[in-house]
Amino acid sequence: MSQPQTSSRPLSPHLQVYKPQITSTLSILHRLTGLWLAVAAAVLVLWLYGLAFDASLFQALTGFFSGLFGKVLLFSWVLAFNYHLCNGIRHLFWDAGKGFELPKVYRSGYLVLAASLILSVLVWLGSL
Amino acid sequence: MKKEQMTPTPLVQAIGLGSAKAGFSHWWLQRLTAIFLIPLGLWFVFSLAGVPDYSAATIQAWLRSGLNAFWLGLFAVTALLHARLGIEVVVEDYVHTRWLEVLIKTLLSLAMASAIALAVFSILSLVRGA
Structure with a gap:
């Protein structure tokens, strides 16, 4: 297939001079949390493999994630999961053609942020 | 405007x-995977947060119940x-060198297939108590 047009015409938007908005910020955050959760999935597989076959790997992971830095990582994965979940539901509504009006996009954006924070607090309380 | x-x-x-x-x-x-992951993911996060501790014995007992x-x-x-589907889209969006894009997607497929096999194999042997 032929390549996309390669011209010297400027690309839009110019991200360097583009004012961040909640819409664009939440959009890129969906991708970043998705990538970050893929790292979490890899760690989960290693953890299960360690539990089944490699006791020293399991010990190392348990030690790392009971430390402060490990716990911060774990909680960042909880936050990322809840955000990606809530914003993913928002995307499913968009896929169904619903909620595209600008005021609704802003409202659902704030709703997603609030819901993912509340869910994360609930998970944290559940782990106590 | 003229066509030319x-x-x-x-x-x-x-x-x-x-x-x-x-x-x-x-x-x-x-x-489809996104929809399945709504209940599965919530179940996973809250279950794992809820176990009393993360020792091998506790997690094995949890797995077997x-x-x-x-x-x-x-x-x-x-x-x-x-994750594989999502990373593929990100790679397609941001990697504009064709051979590199194909290489990354190939390695990604290999890594994800291995990860799936490893996860299933580990869980099965944990349940059987190998």
Whole structure:
């Protein structure tokens, strides 16, 4: 297939001079949390493999994630999961053609942020 | 505006190529796994947060009780598939060198298939108590 047009015409938007908005910020955050959760999935597989076959790997992971830095990582994965979940539901509504009006996009954006924070607090309380 | 002055658009190149073909099933599978992951993911996060501790004995006992191993396996496979589909889209969007894009997607497929096999194999042997 032929390549996309390669011209010297400027690309839009110019991200360097583009004012961040909640819409664009939440959009890129969906991708970043998705990538970050893929790292979490890899760690989960290693953890299960360690539990089944490699006791020293399991010990190392348990030690790392009971430390402060490990716990911060774990909680960042909880936050990322809840955000990606809530914003993913928002995307499913968009896929169904619903909620595209600008005021609704802003409202659902704030709703997603609030819901993912509340869910994360609930998970944290559940782990106590 | 006269026709000669108009800038040709990528649409001209796309006309006649037919439907999105395999693109649709990629998109659809991403949505299907997303929907499955809503209950599975919530179950996983709250279950794991709820176990009393993270020692090998506790986690093994948790895995062997009820259908936990089954749900965990289903969650792991679905999540890894969903991750693969998502990373593929990111790579397609940002890697513009064709051979590098194909190489990364190939390695990604290999890594994700291995991860799925490893997760299922580990869970099965944990349940059987190997």
